[in-house]
Amino acid sequence: MQKDMEQILFSEQEIKDCVSRLAGEINRDYAGKEPLVVGILQGSFVFLADLVRQITLPIRVEFMSVSSYGSGTESSGSLNIRLDLAEDIAGRDVILVEDILDSGNTLSRLIPSLQERGPASLKLCVLLDKPDRRVKEVSVDYLGYSIPDAFVVGYGLDYDQKYRNLPYVGILKPEVYSK
Ligand code: 5GP
Ligand code: MG
Numbered sequence: 001m002q003k004d005m006e007q008i009l010f011s012e013q014e015i016k017d018c019v020s021r022l023a024g025e026i027n028r029d030y031a032g033k034e035p036l037v038v039g040i041l042q043g044s045f046v047f048l049a050d051l052v053r054q055i056t057l058p059i060r061v062e063f064m065s066v067s068s069y070g071s072g073t074e075s076s077g078s079l080n081i082r083l084d085l086a087e088d089i090a091g092r093d094v095i096l097v098e099d100i101l102d103s104g105n106t107l108s109r110l111i112p113s114l115q116e117r118g119p120a121s122l123k124l125c126v127l128l129d130k131p132d133r134r135v136k137e138v139s140v141d142y143l144g145y146s147i148p149d150a151f152v153v154g155y156g157l158d159y160d161q162k163y164r165n166l167p168y169v170g171i172l173k174p175e176v177y178s179k
Contacts, residue, residue: 023054043099
């Protein structure tokens with residue numbers, strides 16, 4: 001898989017340091033609380049697994065799977081909840097965990113729909129942000145890295161369902177797409 005990489009953006013060690021920093025911020029902000037950590041499948045599963053092991057609070061973990069209807073690689077249209085939360089989040093402190101924020105189409109629909117369920121608080125933690133690509137405004141509470149407009153894979157992020165298991169984040173070589 002390494003031969004398919006144009007560039008490694010963040011090494012395994014850099015990501016580790018970044019995840020520790022984010023967990024430290026969460027441990028500080030939620031001291032005395034029992035937040036519900038919600039991972040957005042599939043991309044967030046690696047990030048979430050590392051993040052929760054650095055969180056020292058008595059958290060609970062759940063997953064959601066959502067997609068925006070639309071064509072190709074551009075997310076658009078309306079929100080489709082493929083897998084919903086098992087727990088009622090009314091009165092809970094919820095931390096949404098997402099791999100990457102791109103156009104913002106997905107989260108700008110998901111966040112208001114979760115707000116309607118009456119959580120005590122709802123915050124967003126994302127590993128990667130591509131601010132140049134933003135179409136819908138989304139505010140991030142815990143951010144790993146801002147990155148330029150490039151398609152990245154690894155550390156949970158896929159191309160055609162592959163590369164999720166790479167321990168680093170990298171940019172794919174263009175010829176991989178044109179195959
Ligand atoms: P948004 O709704 O913000 O446009 O899309 C966010 C979703 O698009 C992410 O959760 C992720 O699944 C996918 N995505 C956006 N940019 C990238 C990228 O650079 N690499 C990968 N693998 N997925 C991306
Ligand atoms: Mg995703």
